Amino acid sequence: MAQPAGISGAMKETGRGARAEPRRTCGRRRSKYLIPTLAGIAALPGLCGTAAADPVADPAVALFATLAQFSPDVLIGLALVLGLIAFATTTAIVHVRFRRQTLERETFAYGEISRLEAQIEEARALLLAEPQIVVVWRDPAAAPEIIGNTPAFTGVAAPSRILAFGAWLTPSSAREIDATVDLLRRRGVPFATTLATPDGRHVEADGRPVGSAVILRLRDITGVRLDHARLHDAYRGLESESSSLRTLLDALPVPAWIGSEDGRLRWTNRAYAHAVEAGDPQEATTRDIALLDKASRAQAAHARANGQPFTARLPVVVAGSRRVFDVLEVSGAGGTAGIALDATEAESVRVELAHVIGAHRRTLDQLATAVAIFGADQRLVFHNAAYASLFELDPAFLDERPTDTATLDRLRAARRLPEQADFRVWRDELHAAYRSLEPREHWWHLPGGRTLRVVTAPNPEGGITYLFDEVTERLALESRFNSLTRIQSETLDALAEGVAVFGSDGRLGLSNSAFRRLWKLDASVLEGQPHIDAVAEVCNPLTADVSVWTRLRAAVTGIGARIPSEFRVERTDGSVFDGSTQPLPDGGTLVTLRDVTDSVHVERALVERNEALVAADHLKSSFVSHVSYELRSPLTTIIGFAQLLDDTAIGPLNTKQRAYVTHITESSAALLAIINDILDLATIDAGTVALELSDVDVRAAMEAATEGVRDRLAEGGLRLAIEPGNAAGTFRADAKRVRQILYNLLSNAVGFAPEGSTVTLSAEQRDGEVMFRVRDMGPGIPPEISERVFDRFESHTAGSRHRGVGLGLSIVRSLMALHGGRVAIAAAPGGGTLVTCTFPAAGADRAAAE
Numbered sequence: 001m002a003q004p005a006g007i008s009g010a011m012k013e014t015g016r017g018a019r020a021e022p023r024r025t026c027g028r029r030r031s032k033y034l035i036p037t038l039a040g041i042a043a044l045p046g047l048c049g050t051a052a053a054d055p056v057a058d059p060a061v062a063l064f065a066t067l068a069q070f071s072p073d074v075l076i077g078l079a080l081v082l083g084l085i086a087f088a089t090t091t092a093i094v095h096v097r098f099r100r101q102t103l104e105r106e107t108f109a110y111g112e113i114s115r116l117e118a119q120i121e122e123a124r125a126l127l128l129a130e131p132q133i134v135v136v137w138r139d140p141a142a143a144p145e146i147i148g149n150t151p152a153f154t155g156v157a158a159p160s161r162i163l164a165f166g167a168w169l170t171p172s173s174a175r176e177i178d179a180t181v182d183l184l185r186r187r188g189v190p191f192a193t194t195l196a197t198p199d200g201r202h203v204e205a206d207g208r209p210v211g212s213a214v215i216l217r218l219r220d221i222t223g224v225r226l227d228h229a230r231l232h233d234a235y236r237g238l239e240s241e242s243s244s245l246r247t248l249l250d251a252l253p254v255p256a257w258i259g260s261e262d263g264r265l266r267w268t269n270r271a272y273a274h275a276v277e278a279g280d281p282q283e284a285t286t287r288d289i290a291l292l293d294k295a296s297r298a299q300a301a302h303a304r305a306n307g308q309p310f311t312a313r314l315p316v317v318v319a320g321s322r323r324v325f326d327v328l329e330v331s332g333a334g335g336t337a338g339i340a341l342d343a344t345e346a347e348s349v350r351v352e353l354a355h356v357i358g359a360h361r362r363t364l365d366q367l368a369t370a371v372a373i374f375g376a377d378q379r380l381v382f383h384n385a386a387y388a389s390l391f392e393l394d395p396a397f398l399d400e401r402p403t404d405t406a407t408l409d410r411l412r413a414a415r416r417l418p419e420q421a422d423f424r425v426w427r428d429e430l431h432a433a434y435r436s437l438e439p440r441e442h443w444w445h446l447p448g449g450r451t452l453r454v455v456t457a458p459n460p461e462g463g464i465t466y467l468f469d470e471v472t473e474r475l476a477l478e479s480r481f482n483s484l485t486r487i488q489s490e491t492l493d494a495l496a497e498g499v500a501v502f503g504s505d506g507r508l509g510l511s512n513s514a515f516r517r518l519w520k521l522d523a524s525v526l527e528g529q530p531h532i533d534a535v536a537e538v539c540n541p542l543t544a545d546v547s548v549w550t551r552l553r554a555a556v557t558g559i560g561a562r563i564p565s566e567f568r569v570e571r572t573d574g575s576v577f578d579g580s581t582q583p584l585p586d587g588g589t590l591v592t593l594r595d596v597t598d599s600v601h602v603e604r605a606l607v608e609r610n611e612a613l614v615a616a617d618h619l620k621s622s623f624v625s626h627v628s629y630e631l632r633s634p635l636t637t638i639i640g641f642a643q644l645l646d647d648t649a650i651g652p653l654n655t656k657q658r659a660y661v662t663h664i665t666e667s668s669a670a671l672l673a674i675i676n677d678i679l680d681l682a683t684i685d686a687g688t689v690a691l692e693l694s695d696v697d698v699r700a701a702m703e704a705a706t707e708g709v710r711d712r713l714a715e716g717g718l719r720l721a722i723e724p725g726n727a728a729g730t731f732r733a734d735a736k737r738v739r740q741i742l743y744n745l746l747s748n749a750v751g752f753a754p755e756g757s758t759v760t761l762s763a764e765q766r767d768g769e770v771m772f773r774v775r776d777m778g779p780g781i782p783p784e785i786s787e788r789v790f791d792r793f794e795s796h797t798a799g800s801r802h803r804g805v806g807l808g809l810s811i812v813r814s815l816m817a818l819h820g821g822r823v824a825i826a827a828a829p830g831g832g833t834l835v836t837c838t839f840p841a842a843g844a845d846r847a848a849a850e
Contacts, residue, residue: 132219133162137185138212148218162218169203170196177205185214194221250281252339255291255318255325259336263301264288266335275318275340291316291340292327300338304331313343369469376462378404378434390468391416404431418444430456433464451475497594498577504587506532506557518577518593532556544570555581556589569593576600639668691818695730696738698763698770705742706761712750719758720746727763731770731841737815738839744808745774745835752778752833769821770839777832781825789825812837 133148146162161167165174173195183189190208197203201222208215246267249256255272259265265288268281276291278284290297296314303310310329315322324347329338361382364371370387374380379401388398391411402410408427411417420426433440433456444452455467489510492499498515502508507529516526519539526535536549543549548569555565562583569577576597582590642665644650646658653661702722713720742761749759757777764771781789790813809825816823821839828834 132217135162135216135218137214140185165195168197170198173197180205181207181216184209184216188214249339254342255340257291257338259338261331261335263297263304263336275316277319296327300327300329304329304336307331310338313347316340369467372407372466372468373459374404374463374466375459376434378431378463380404380407381463387466387468390470415447418446433458434462497592499593500535500591501584502532502556502589502591503529506553508532508535509588515593518595542571542573544572552579552581552591556591562589635668635671639665642668689818691734691737693732694735696733696735697730698727698765699724701735701738701742702761702763702772705739705746708743709746709750712747713759716750716753717755718750718753721758721760721762723760723762725762725764727765727770729765731765731839733819733839737819741812741815741837742772742774744812745772745837748808749774749776749778749833749835752776754778765841768841770841772837772839773834775828775832775834780827780831780833790823 133146136145136147138145144163165177169177176193177195180189180191180193184191184207188209192204192206195203195205201220204217204219204221206217206219246269250269252269253271255275256269257265257272258267265285268284270281272291273279273281273284276284276289278287278289283289292300292314293316296312299312300310309331311327313324313326316325316327317323318325323342323344325340326343327338327340329336364382365384365386367384368386370390371382371384372380372387373382380398380403381401383398387393388395392414393407393410397410405427408417408430412423418426430442436456436458439455439457442454442456444454446452449472450470451472453469453471455469457465457467459465492510492512495512495514498518499510499512500508500515501510508526508531509529511526515521516523519542521538525538532553536553540546540549548567551565551567555562564580564582566578566580569579571577574597575595577593578596579591579593582592584590642661645653646661646665699722702724706720706722709720712718746759746761753759753776759777760773760775762773762775764773790809809823813823816837816839819839821837823835823837825833825835
């Protein structure tokens with residue numbers, strides 16, 4: 001759009017100048033109307049034809065005085081003139097203000113247009129500065145506008161043929177750009193892709209809708225792509241190396257980490273996460289869990305600030321346990337990296353070595369053998385108390401670290417060395433150990449009759465170690481030992497038992513005549529210390545079971561645990577030997593044999609008889625069990641019919657008939673109880689009874705057991721006292737069996753209690769056990785039968801009002817054994833009998849486990 005000359009001139013000036021020009025124009029226009037108006041007002045006196053008023057007088061008074069002199073027609077004309085002047089003035093002012101606002105708006109609009117044009121020019125310059133071409137479609141029916149740096153595409157395509165993609169692109173790139181440009185122009189679908197030319201160049205294509213227009217940008221990125229490829233390859237190489245290094249660090253069993261410059265974690269391996277008890281390395285990094293304590297981190301930060309690596313051996317808590325680590329942390333341009341090597345074992349070895357050296361010195365100091373260690377400079381390095389005591393040397397002299405020569409000279413002066421014709425030669429021969437590789441042994445016969453065994457052992461780092469053993473007593477002991485050995489040999493030879501001593505190498509060292517006689521061996525066979533294999537080969541023909549000698553050979557020559565053993569040998573002639581092996585302190589084995597043929601024959605006869613008795617007892621139990629099962633069914637029928645006859649609904653019975661029926665019912669119930677007891681014992685013997693453990697209330701169990709004996713208590717005029725004591729509560733047991741145990745004990749007590757007495761049932765809890773006690777005031781248990789009262793079918797009527805079959809206490813003992821408890825019967829203090837049943841409070845399972 002065309003711009004007025006005034007406006008365009010104003011737009012070329014600065015902002016302040018562009019505004020100043022319209023203001024001057026408005027001032028000239030305003031003066032165009034004001035000057036005639038002011039001239040008309042000034043001409044009023046002339047029009048009125050009067051002289052000027054007195055300048056001294058009031059102007060208003062003078063004006064009214066002047067107007068009063070005119071005629072009405074003149075005044076009307078004057079009023080019309082004044083009205084026209086006021087109207088013209090007002091109209092001029094309004095026009096000037098409107099014109100000024102219009103000019104200000106036009107000035108702002110032309111300023112915005114200039115700014116936008118400048119931005120367009122700047123954008124065009126930026127487009128032309130890049131090696132690219134921009135194609136703009138503003139109208140789908142019109143030709144596009146092509147903008148860009150055409151020389152950048154020299155050799156690629158001319159501007160006029162830039163849209164002929166098949167002429168300068170590869171076929172695949174041409175098909176791709178044709179399809180994407182078509183979608184862009186028809187549907188406004190944006191895209192970004194890279195195209196290739198036949199000559200190996202690369203063009204970046206970017207299409208997108210902008211407002212109502214569609215823009216396609218083509219940029220040559222051949223050099224950029226090559227640089228990017230090189231950078232990508234370098235990055236891939238660095239990334240591969242970094243990944244390999246991180247994989248290696250992650251596989252290390254020691255903590256490793258990478259931190260930022262401020263000390264925060266950026267990466268950790270799995271060992272680090274395990275050390276700080278994090279779920280994985282990511283959690284350790286995210287939570288910034290430090291491996292080192294605060295003081296160690298402060299030392300590392302100080303070293304990092306000084307540009308030095310941080311190395312230290314520190315105690316570190318790893319997964320809840322205290323360890324010692326050698327920590328190395330280095331800093332670089334991108335942060336820090338650290339690794340912690342577990343030095344716990346090395347530190348333990350160092351401490352242990354120090355302890356071992358100290359213990360070694362303390363041990364040597366406690367030895368009876370005198371030890372003196374001289375270094376490579378032949379000066380005394382160490383000596384124990386036995387050395388100073390053996391040669392009676394002054395501690396002050398030894399503390400000065402004397403030389404070996406000075407020590408020998410002092411010992412010679414004190415006559416504590418062997419007498420020598422040429423002491424110098426003898427000393428030089430002794431000092432030859434400093435140049436030797438093997439230990440040497442010397443015998444020193446000192447004045448006074450003492451004998452020393454001296455060993456000079458070269459040290460690996462130089463010097464020698466002297467070991468002094470006083471063997472005066474040992475030689476005397478050896479003499480006495482040889483005498484005792486001869487005496488022992490004669491003593492063993494007089495024994496009736498066969499004795500053979502085999503050495504640690506399996507060879508026969510000693511045997512007596514009884515051993516040769518038992519195995520019918522010639523003395524020539526045992527000469528020359530034969531091996532046990534040779535002895536076994538000779539004895540095997542007389543042995544019924546040859547595996548016995550295999551076990552003997554293992555006991556004599558085995559390198560495992562050497563423990564005493566016993567064995568039995570049966571020979572082919574019917575003889576039986578009981579033998580034993582006893583390891584000896586010197587590594588040998590003592591083998592003894594004794595003839596037990598007669599004892600074995602007697603034992604076998606007794607065993608056979610006992611087996612027959614056991615079989616008879618088992619047959620008896622089986623018979624009783626089967627008979628009990630067979631009796632139970634008809635007995636149940638008898639009880640049922642007796643109860644049916646006793647029922648009044650069937651028909652009335654006379655008194656005698658009712659007494660008979662009652663007697664039948666009671667006798668049948670007693671017989672059924674006996675049969676049930678027999679079946680219980682048979683079931684227990686068969687091992688098929690399973691306890692149903694639960695929490696048993698002590699008080700409830702006691703009361704439930706007393707319900708079955710209340711009728712008998714009333715018949716005998718007895719009183720029952722229940723005393724739960726401190727056992728109130730529960731314990732683990734089979735409630736049904738507990739009631740059965742207590743019922744049997746109460747039934748037994750009621751049978752022996754005298755009329756009018758009291759039967760007491762008490763309980764007590766102590767040391768994890770629950771004890772029930774049943775006491776009666778009867779005649780007590782005679783001592784001669786107290787051990788048999790728990791046997792089956794043992795019944796004693798002394799002092800009892802009835803005779804039982806002797807199964808109640810036997811059942812009690814069996815059920816207590818199933819509970820892991822125990823039962824005891826004894827005379828009660830003050831008379832009577834006291835039966836105590838002890839249950840483990842934790843139950844039979846806990847008792848069995850213990």
